[in-house]
Amino acid sequence: MTATGAATAAALALTDPAPDTPVIPSERLRPGVALETVSRFADDWWDLGPLERKETSTTKTLHWKTFPEVLRPSMKRIAWAVINKPTPDVLLRRPKTTARPFISAQTLLHASKTWWDLGDWLALRQITSLDQVDQEILEEYADKVRELGNSFGHARNKLFAVTRMWAYAPFLLPQDRLCMPPWDDLGAEITDFLGEKDEPRGENTTAVIHPATMSPLLVWALRVITDLAPDVLAAWRESQRLLANLPPKAERGRKGKAVYQRLREYFDGLRAAGKAVPTYGGYLAPNLAKAATARGATREEAVSAKFVGGMLGVNQKQVSSFLKRCPEVLEGQKFADGAPLELPITAMIDGRPWTESIEFTQVKQLGLHLSTAALVVIAYLSGMRPEEVLHLEHGCASREEREDGTVRYRVNGRHFKGVVDEEGNIIPEGEMRPEPWTVIELVHRAIEVVEELDQGPLLFSRNLTTAPRADRRHGKALAPGAVVQRLKSFMKWANELAVKHSRDHELIPPDPDGNVTMQRFRRTVAWFIYRRPGGRIALGIQYGHVGSSMGESYGGRSRFDMLEILNFEEGLVMAENLATASERVASGEGVSGPAATRYVVAARAFQVRYEGGFMTKRQHRAIRADPNLRVYEHPESLLTCNHDPFKALCDPDRGRGAGQRTPSFSRCDMACANISRTDTHIERAKVERQAITEELADGLNPFPVAQRLRQRDQKLESIINEHEASCIVPEPRTEDGQ
Known part of the structure; x- marks a missing residue:
């Protein structure tokens, strides 16, 4: 048998995998994932993550223990066939189909929700095999789907998930084969089972971020990028220097004694200079003993061993050990509320420093806020889609000076929408855009700022976090879901600064439509700009998407x-x-x-x-x-x-x-x-005239300004007089609406 013949025979073979058969074939695995680590057919849960190629991907699993036991073997074989076998032509040839030659992990996960729902529904009817299901039963299930009250599109997708099960029937064992659903029968219309279609929906249904939320959010994001960034980055560099200065191992013997002597001199020096001992901010307060008792911590444990170790180049365990052995060095000492870095604060808000100091343990959180501010600026002012922003890499931004003296800022990156291979399969990892995005200077500045924060190739990797924990994510980039939590934290922090600096008008209220997500930024900027005079042109210029490059x-x-x-x-x-x-x-x-x-x-x-x-x-x-x-x-x-x-x-x-x-x-x-x-316009004109009169009365304006105000006043007077002389008052509407 030739290789082609063997491949054809394998494709036509009935699906009955052995217990140790990998769920995902080697040719569909994410690069770097070993076949030995892939879930097996007999496993109670299947990890679909190795199917994902995007760096923002998160773990997606099928938990088979929750599926009705009597139907579980059949459904597992169907799911395995869907993953491993090409999509049947009967689905690919459907008019206006979105089916691809191979299913994606996300689509499979959505389909599985219907499979679980259908399995539970069939189990309640004492059905023990899928070949017992007839068209009448499936018609009843369609009635159930319609009665859920979801949108037409959602209901249609649920029925298509059942259709997908039927389409694989030629490749399944007899007991796993589902009959043709009645909505796929010749002459049948999906509306016969789900009712009339609702209004077509698309990208525009994404809720706009309320102006009361978006405006101060953008104000704070820009302030952080343009004003506060130098202070945060300086603290970030100092923090990284201190952490790098921590020896991996404690010194022993004679060197260890020298370390203890250095520590004693350090604490004695603090006492002599009247300086405070650096501490973990959470342990403290003005009354150290009271705070330490409340937290169950001793005075020695309140000292920031990591900060002291970084300052002196001493292993932090050695600092803790020294304080336990020599607690007398803390006698009579003052204790700081934290471990403030010895850095000048240069940024101001209303002429006052935005913070008194930056504390060592706050640096990582401030780095997160700076990264989030950059994310808001890039996503909102560039017009990029969420996946495009989150896949940006270091070095993606460039500055182009033209011969005419103008400057263009470009950003190179990946795009994903509509990127398919020759067979029509979506390329999940996307592709580099043949032409860069054209952005404004603020976006370029935001990219420069975030490049100084993170390590690795991605601008927004998941490495930058204050809560490291083990997970089974497969992507290296920040996931859109994680962005929501970062935005919440950023808005809370910005509100604290607004209160501290008495800028109540810059408080960020909760959005009435729920969480602020990356998907909503692109929609919102269109809403904001379009409503201004000349907004259509301004929006095209702002996005740069309607013109040339x-x-x-x-x-x-x-x-x-x-x-x-x-x-x-x-x-x-x-x-x-x-x-x-x-x-x-x-x-x-x-x-x-x-x-x-x-x-x-x-x-x-x-x-x-x-x-x-x-x-x-x-x-x-x-x-x-x-x-x-x-x-x-x-x-x-x-x-x-x-x-x-x-x-x-x-x-x-x-x-x-x-x-x-x-x-x-x-x-x-x-x-x-x-x-x-x-009359509304005229009332506004009268209010403006009154304001001009009051401004002219104080006599403080320079002559050219006063002259312009008088000209404006004359124009307003002309508008008011003309309206009052020629306005018509429409007759009230009659009962028939005319």
Whole structure:
């Protein structure tokens, strides 16, 4: 038999692995994982981690003891076949399928949740073999899935997990074969079993981080990177120096006596100079004896042996041993609340040092906060996806000075979305991007800062932690789940600094939608920027994804995601503006300006069609497409733009050619026929005039500034007078809504 024939025979062989058969074949193992360490078929739990290639991967396991015992052998054989055999063509040929030639660990884990649920459900019906299951039973299971009330997509995925079991039937023993599910039968529609589809959902369903949370979070992240970083890094370097100065072994004999003499001189020197003995901060307080008793520690145990050892180049065990033998060296000593490093504090907050000192045992936690701040800045201001940020390596950032004097900051790294091999399999480890990301200087600075912290190739490795513990993770990078905990810790620490420095306006409140996660940063920056005048252009510049180098490097994939976000945000903004307009019109506000009639018509049309309901994604698209509903609020110019591209003076082409989709508020012309104003705008104008009057009255402004204020006051007066002379008050709506 030829090698090809043997491989074909193996693929067609019925699945019945021996107890010691590896769960994962050697060709699918993560590099560096030995086949001898892989879970075996007979094991009660299977570790799927060796299937993962991303550095952010965590342990994923199948715990077979929790699966119904009577069906467990069959389900284990099915799971083994799914891992070891290529995906059957019946799944790959399905229209709009997401199935790949080989299943990933994450997909397998999701499918297993349905398998466990189905197994428990079948066991309750006294079913002891999968070949006893008929289509009627599976139809009942579909009813159960529908009644759970989950989204259509979630329910469909659960039924597809059952379909996957059936698809492998030709490779299974007779007792392991499941019949064709009724939803896969010829002519059947999935909606016949799950009901009508809900609105299609995508990346835009990710919750925006609330502005009250995101704004101070970014403020503190930037402050740490730009202001506090030098102090933290200096403490980090000093801490590393002290730790490196600790001898691995204690000196013995004559050298040991010399060490004891050095220690005695050190403590005597502290007493003579009136300096405090460094301690573990947790043991102390102003009353050492009381604190030590409360913690069950002696005075000698409160001394920071590691700090003293690092200062003197002495093994820390030798420091502890010396203090036990010679406790008299502590008599009459002052004790510090911790072990402060002898470093100057250079960073200020409101003109005061941000901290009195940096304590030796706090350095690692401060390093974590600095790393987290860098993570926030990079993830939020670069537009990278979470996996792309967490896989960045040392040396990834570069600075390019151009001949025209401009500077470009680039970041090289991996990308993962849509990266597949020639057979359509996802390449889990991703690939290096052919073109780098273009980022702003702050992102470049954040990368430089974090490069000074961590060891190893990755910027955000899991080596930097205050709680080292054994685990069975397979990746070397920080996992997205761990980022959530670091963000919580960072926000708590930032809030403590805000309180300490009386900056209550910079407190970071909890986000109403739950934990701040990396997935939410990319979504949030679009929301923030798009709502500003000229936001669509600013967002493209900020991300750098809609233009030249980023568009090329994403190859269209990310550009599609970005434009989806932009379009959805435009619909949200327009809906909010129209809702505000309908409220103003309904309350009897006067409306003036060339587009006053169009403003009223748009407000009432929106009120009739959409008032009082939850707007779907389709309705947002309809608003964007309706030329009569293109209402944009411009608070800085105290007006509303009822955008008609053929009348827009901000568009030099006046609708010729492609035209502008949105108004360009940076080129707003007060003579434009698209302008309307309401009583709300005029009230704001009056408030601004009052503020200008008060500022001019004190006479403290230089002449050019005062002149500009007078010009602004005259312009506001003109706007107010024109509105009061020409405004119309819309008639109240009749009972039929007209």
